[in-house]
């Protein structure tokens with residue numbers, strides 16, 4: 001079964017074409033700057049052949065048509081005909097409380113995605129736009145929506161309710177939803193497979209550490225806690241987002257005369273590693289390099305990042321009554337042995353001990369704790385696109 005996976009942003013369209021029978025990536029890429037100056041197509045085939053060319057596209061429909069042309073191109077294509085695409089899986093950021101699972105797209109499902117726009121004003125309109133572009137370009141081909149929030153819907157009320165008057169939840173949907181669910185779900189399954197243990201027998205703490213970061217407690221297949229909140233601003237220190245902060249700070253800044261838009265930009269775009277490290281970059285590689293070069297401010301930023309992460313791991317370990325594995329994934333979690341080492345060295349009280357040698361291997365699945373650890377540390381590459389592809393197949397073949 002061939003499945004196209006789409007992740008539509010406001011000015012971008014990411015795609016991955018899979019042959020799901022062998023879970024093989026056939027082609028992937030992105031159209032960037034849609035509707036802006038000099039839109040760009042990046043396309044990579046399974047054999048490593050790549051293209052990068054400017055394209056004239058003003059809409060997601062046009063971007064999708066360009067991608068389709070490449071997929072069946074004589075030279076760089078991977079299919080004889082677009083009729084081979086049997087289903088399309090879409091990343092949708094917010095499914096509110098309505099979606100606890102991936103689902104076949106129907107007019108009613110689109111209505112609910114639309115109703116969730118106030119909860120994800122930047123993402124849901126773009127995701128819906130991607131679905132509608134596919135409906136026009138691939139008439140008759142089923143679309144499946146895979147929600148970032150769905151995996152977290154098993155959280156109990158004590159995890160998802162904030163301590164504000166309850167009517168803000170019952171009447172205004174103010175609660176913790178959590179994000180990165182597709183990644184947390186993928187690495188939780190992949191870790192169970194890698195360890196050769198049943199997925200629903202393991203208590204795992206999955207750390208998705210990328211530009212955006214979040215941590216999730218997965219208790220025998222069910223999410224028990226996650227660090228992002230009603231929005232992706234809460235929780236860990238991120239590239240440009242502040243993560244947890246005293247809400248009184250927002251009131252204080254507003255009282256000083258800063259506008260809502262200014263505070264939004266400050267906390268979402270100028271904070272995190274970018275704001276703390278002072279090296280003009282939100283990229284952990286740059287911050288670590290500066291820290292290694294005795295830049296004390298950068299070193300402090302790394303310490304704050306690690307401190308917050310260890311804080312959450314300890315809390316989740318206790319809340320779950322223990323854990324079998326702490327899993328590191330995404331750009332930083334998969335690739336930075338330095339960050340993993342700094343975190344794992346702090347986990348000795350939980351029975352987790354760093355294996356320096358094994359931790360050096362980056363970018364692939366590995367147990368990076370010593371064999372005598374009662375809490376295992378695992379590095380595990382994530383693959384959100386493949387998870388969307390798998391869910392799409394599962395929904396199509398119940």
Ligand code: AMP
Pocket residue numbers: 209210211212239282283284285288330331332335336337
């Ligand atoms: P992601 O959002 O998962 O694509 O992760 C992107 C982030 O991963 C980048 O901004 C970097 O901060 C980080 N990253 C990637 N490779 C490394 C590395 N080798 N060491 C430290 N951080 C890395």
